[in-house]
Amino acid sequence: MxxxxxxxxxxxxxxxxxxxxxxxxxxxxxxxxxxxxxxxxxxxxxxxxxxxxxxxxxxxxxxxxxxxxxxxxxxxxxxxxxxxxxxxxxDLPPRIARARAELFLLFQQCIAEKKSVHFKFDKLIVENTTYAYDELQKKPVRVDE
Structure with missing residues (x-):
């Protein structure tokens, strides 16, 4: 496991x-x-x-x-x-690892701007706003939960 x-x-x-x-x-x-x-x-x-x-x-x-x-x-x-x-x-499943890799640039930008940021499964949480990587648009998009 x-x-x-x-x-x-x-x-x-x-x-x-x-x-x-x-x-x-x-x-x-x-x-x-x-x-x-x-x-x-x-x-x-x-x-x-x-x-x-x-x-x-x-x-x-x-x-x-x-x-x-x-x-x-x-x-x-x-x-x-x-x-x-x-x-x-x-040790992440391939789907989650790919999503995080695509969101990593945004993650680094947030760190540089001293924002509160962390990954949760295949999503990126930036100061209580959730982002996911959209395969069709090829960019991070805001997710309304």
Whole structure:
């Protein structure tokens, strides 16, 4: 189930990586980058995703949604302080990932303008106004809910 998954991007690969090496790498990153001490965090599975170039993302499946949410919240809170190349993101279905990719430019503009902005599934919420990407118009459109 994707709900408990997170993707760790731009983590350098080691030669002949094993599952236990990846778990140790993730735990080290949580301590070093996010100050999360992870003795109580349970990891169900961890592996590298196939990728065309560069460091392949690491997919981590947590046993508890609470742990996944705590890590994602900590990353979002420290995004400015953390190494700008290192990223943690949700493991989203392709339809939602495409919609967010198309809305990302608007997201960046809102961040630059210091507006309150966040994604909710395939929608972008900007100061209580909801936007969705319209495939026909090829642009973000306001959604009246």
């Amino acid at each position: 994707k709900r408990n998954n997170l993707k760790f991007h731009n983590v350098p690969e080691q030669q002949n990586e094993t599952r236990s090496m990846l778990i140790n790498t993730i735990k080290h990153l949580l301590i070093e980058k996010l100050s999360i001490y992870c003795d109580s965090i349970l990891i169900d599975d961890v592996f590298r995703l196939p990728s065309r170039a560069g460091n392949r993302p690491i997919l981590v499946r947590f046993a508890l949604f609470h742990d996944r949410d705590r890590i994602l919240t900590a990353f979002r809170g420290k995004r400015e302080e953390v190494d700008p190349v290192f990223r943690i993101g949700e």
